[in-house]
Amino acid sequence: MLPSSAAAVLEDGDLASEILLRLPPQPSSLPRASAVCKSLRSVASDPGFSRRFRIHHRRSRPLLGFFMGAGNELRFEPTLDPPNRVPQGRFQFPIDASDRSFKLLGCRHGFLLMLRTFQGTVQLLVWDPFNGHEHRLAIPPGFDKKQINGAVLRAAPGVGDIDHFQVVLVSTDVQQGVVACVYSSETAWGNLIATPLPSWGKIDPSRPAVLVRDSLYMLLLGIGGPSRIVEFDVGKQSLAVIPLPASFDYGYGRSCFYSVMRADGGGLGMVFVSAPGGSAQLWKRITNYDGVASWVLARTIELDKLISHSLKSQCCLHITGLAEENNVVFLWSGFGVFMVQLDSLQFKRLPLTTMHRWHPFESVYAAGI
Incomplete structure (x- = not known):
């Protein structure tokens, strides 16, 4: 009473x-x-x-879990402990698990973005798992549908309805280099944006985009040249191509060992996991007084000591996901899947053994309300 x-x-x-x-x-x-x-x-x-x-906590969204979707499997895996654990069956998927014609591109701000072939046409599907709302979008001309990556994000607070969203598509074109286009749920598709490439490469569709401040970053895998990072400034709607740290291994099949991330202080960073998995290097992009940008090694984390002594020199750690707001990296090894919070160095082993691409789901959710 x-x-x-x-x-x-x-x-x-x-x-x-x-x-x-x-x-x-x-x-x-x-x-x-x-x-x-x-x-x-x-x-x-x-x-x-x-x-x-939701608006009040837009900068402190908890990591509820992650989605996995590709081929013939689509599911949600919770990561929080009770009483905050979200039930695995909480979300009713808009695509049947037996439908092999879809690919999950990423999650952000409570939305999921999928690429799907429907009745012979490749289209995008934006899905709000909390209320079940679906938005189907046609892909604009000028995109290689086999080499395409995309990101969904909610409108900034104070800009229209908070249910307003944007979709950013990025691909490569032989003549124009990197191309991008932005969809707004209020104004539809905008104009095609392009920037030249110093050497040929292809957007890595298996690596979800990472949002750092007001820019989206995606990996561009080098073909006959170094791999790079594509930067799309959402506010300015401009494209740029950024080199990786000079010491990175640029091999086409090596991108599973590194990922874009948010650096200390909120700028652009990279995490690189050595093979075999003994350490993680955290790099930061800085700009000097003359406006020249470069990479510096910020710190090194001894993963074999942090996670398990049995990892030392026995297996490779692959980066299979990154929660951009909570700065949590998902690592797969022959021993299972681990979550590592890169700021506090807290880690958790998940009851998973298979290697998949995990799409972290960071959102504000009130169970039973």
């Missing part, structure tokens, strides 16, 4: 919403608070408050 003074405060809808707004964005936070009284439950279940809560 609540004291009368506390009950009076909670009866004030404005005060109650301000209290709930400041709860941590874990899935169990709002359901637990809403069980206190009817007033709190009324506020927590209001769609308007749900939007405020």
Whole structure:
């Protein structure tokens, strides 16, 4: 039974919403608070408050789990422990698992982006797993559908409806180099954007794009030349091509050992895992006073000591996913799959053994609300 003074405060809808707004964005936070009284439950279940809560925690979205989708398998794997664990069967997929004509390109801001062949036509599918909404998009002209990568992202707070989203497609063209196009759920596809390539390469469709600040980064695998990074500035809608750190192995089949990431301080970074998996190098892109950009080695993590002594010099660690907002890298080895938080160095072993491309799902979700 609540004291009368506390009950009076909670009866004030404005005060109650301000209290709930400041709860941590874990899935169990709002359901637990809403069980206190009817007033709190009324506020927590209001769609308007749900939007405020999502916006308030847009920079602290928890890692709920990850999706895996390609070929004949599509599923969600939770990573949080109870009471925050999201049930594996929480999401009803828009594509049947027996449909082999789809590929999951990535997850971001509560959306999934898929590439699918439907009735002989290659199209994009944007899916909101929480409410089941689907958006089917035709691929604009000028894209090699076999060498295409894409990213979905929600509109910035204060810009239209928060359910407004954008899709960025990137590919390569023999004549134009790297090409990109942006879809807006408010204005449809924009104009084709292009930038030349210093040497030929192809966008790696198996590596999801990484969002760092206002730019998306994708790997460009070199063919007869070095691999590089494609940068797409979402705000300016401009393309650039950036070299990898000079000491990286540029082999076409070696991209499973490195990934773009957010560096300390929020800038562009790279993580490189040695083979066999004994250490991880964290690189950072810096710009000097003259405006010249270069890579520096920020720190080295001894993974064999952190995860397990049995990893030392016995197997290769492959990067199979990266949660950009939480700075968590997913590593696969012959011994299983590991999550490593690159800032705190906390790690967790997942009950998985097969090597797949994992798409981390970072979002604000209130179970049962």
